[in-house]
Amino acid sequence: MSLRFLAPFVIAAGLLGQAPHQHHPPRPEREYARALENPSRDAWQKPQEVIAALELKPDEVVADIGAGTGYFARRFARQVGKVYAVDVSEGFLRQAREGAPANLETILAAPDDPRLPPASVDTIFFCNVLHHIGNRAAYYPKLDRALKPGGRIVILEFYKKKLPVGPPESMKLSEAEVIAELEAAGFRKARSFGFLPYQYFFVFERK
Numbered sequence: 001m002s003l004r005f006l007a008p009f010v011i012a013a014g015l016l017g018q019a020p021h022q023h024h025p026p027r028p029e030r031e032y033a034r035a036l037e038n039p040s041r042d043a044w045q046k047p048q049e050v051i052a053a054l055e056l057k058p059d060e061v062v063a064d065i066g067a068g069t070g071y072f073a074r075r076f077a078r079q080v081g082k083v084y085a086v087d088v089s090e091g092f093l094r095q096a097r098e099g100a101p102a103n104l105e106t107i108l109a110a111p112d113d114p115r116l117p118p119a120s121v122d123t124i125f126f127c128n129v130l131h132h133i134g135n136r137a138a139y140y141p142k143l144d145r146a147l148k149p150g151g152r153i154v155i156l157e158f159y160k161k162k163l164p165v166g167p168p169e170s171m172k173l174s175e176a177e178v179i180a181e182l183e184a185a186g187f188r189k190a191r192s193f194g195f196l197p198y199q200y201f202f203v204f205e206r207k
Contacts, residue, residue: 066129070096
């Protein structure tokens with residue numbers, strides 16, 4: 001997505017000491033792309049284990065919000081029927097499409113709207129992105145409208161404590177904050193996983 005959505009990945013790759021915002025000029029897009037695709041990320045992000053934990057069905061539709069260059073989206077596309085790679089950067093979406101399976105479709109989103117088709121998605125996936133969405137209370141209903149009956153929202157976020165990767169602690173969302181926000185939006189925490197060293201991993205379903 002926009003540079004503010006990419007900040008956690010950049011920091012994780014050691015490119016920045018803090019997340020970019022209006023007082024800190026953003027780095028060139030190519031640096032963010034390198035951070036997103038840095039092979040060293042696999043060691044702590046564990047993408048294959050994350051995907052296995054989700055038990056995706058072959059005909060499932062997945063939306064990767066803040067997909068960037070397609071780190072997760074391309075992997076999802078090899079497992080499911082259709083993937084929406086959603087981002088506000090056309091440059092990143094262009095990279096996500098390169099070499100991707102034909103079932104990966106990109107969506108150029110707005111910062112406040114993922115622009116997903118109504119009732120189109122089984123799983124909406126966020127990885128290190130949620131804390132950069134400004135008005136989440138207004139954003140969640142747009143996700144709800146995009147979900148099919150029985151759909152779910154998956155959230156991976158950095159623990160709100162000092163870590164060797166990720167944004168400053170002041171920018172992070174605590175587990176309690178995320179659970180409270182999703183409950184207020186009409187969802188409940190259905191599952192959680194503890195195998196990631198730096199992130200909590202929650203699955204939410206409609207109440």
